[in-house]
Amino acid sequence: MVQRVIYDPNGFRNVEKDGKVIGYCFGYKAQYYRGFSPSIVRGVKICVDGEEAPQDAILFTNKGETFTLNELTTVVDADMRWEYGEYACFTVLKEGGLAAGKHHIDTEITICPSYMPFPNVAVTGTDFEI
């Protein structure tokens, strides 16, 4: 018997650069049944404690490489596929990051795989602690 885990339970943390907290990040598994080119990601909405992250503050990291959402639309190399069952990391740039303690995240990740007449929209959320 297996349960569905979407957010990496160990992945929520603040991100530091040059000694300063520049944002927060989390690990997320795509809610689809196969891997795909990141270029078919057509929408990323991230909302923590009711505050929606600006689109240009969101970064996507997979297999050690990082892209903005705009850049993601052209990422098609086979080695860059978002593999089935593997976490990709979303970073949200936000000065000071998130306060220590309990939070809630809601996301809406939209992909456009071939053949589906409508986009595949995954609306999920979870409580987490920093």
Next chain:
Amino acid sequence: MSDIKRSISLYSYQDEYYAGVLDLEGCLRETAKTGATGVELLAEQMIRNFPNPIEDEAFRENWFSMLKKYGLTPSCYDAFLENRLFANRTLSLTEQVNMMKRDLHCAKLLGFPVIRTLVSTPMDVIEGSLEYAEKVGVKIGIEVHAPFSLNSGWADGYMEMINRTGTKYFGFIPDMGIFCRNIPDVVADKARRMGASEECIKIVNDAYAKRVSNGFVKIKYDLDLGKANMEYRMSNGMGEMMDAVKAAGGNEGDLWYAGTSFTYSWSEPQDLIDNIDYIFHTHAKFYNVHEDYKETAVAIPEVVEAYKKAGYNGFLSSEYEGGEHLRDVGVDSIEQCRRHQEALRRAIEG
């Protein structure tokens, strides 16, 4: 004795793979344990950095040595034709044909005699790939998945192409989800957990029973799948069913159950016999097999009987799709596949 063979599509183990409980070899091992002799692969699901490793000889040596170890034969390679790779356009005809050729090539390298293509594959992409399919000796099968069906305006579009080109390298892969006598019980149970009322579930079940007894109005051939699907739903009584659910105070769970009921359909098993010359693989879709080996929605005995009568000697490849309705409570695809293979074995050998 029937020559029908049994396979498992590794799609079935998606929840265990997702959770990291099974890797590709683990899926092959579980497949072999059920008594199945065939394996169907979604390369884009279980081969990292697809398609690059398939070109690598060491990767293929490992693949074939695993098949040998578990006594499995490749049955079908599921292709996806990712033709909406870019936001600003659909891939051109040449790009799509080349992608189809890539999948035929990969299937060949991994020993698969058939690729499954999806209903969204444009006719000219299929036609443009036939010469290459013949060259590598891999057939292209289009999945016949609800809301689509055999002996329909949609299927006629493909029959016209088969007759016009005389190709032996294109045909149909029926998905046994088109033989659902009722909506799977796991779907109603999920609706209940979402708060659906017994009254609304009955409205939807009765509407489904009416579609089965009257015969489903078949879907037309239209490259605009969204449009074709909506026409299909409306001509099968979706409007009045939704009105009845809303009149009964339908909540979110009720509306979900009503909408999702169109994921299932009923075709006459005779359709298989009529089209057997064009069927070389089958997705044995299933949703829930109970401990007594009874599938709750798919008419396994009747469908297998039709295949036997038609003299089918291809694979029935288990494709478990009940897991997506159990993710809030837990999924056990391994046990479901074991039961389903036993149900198929009994129907084939019975």
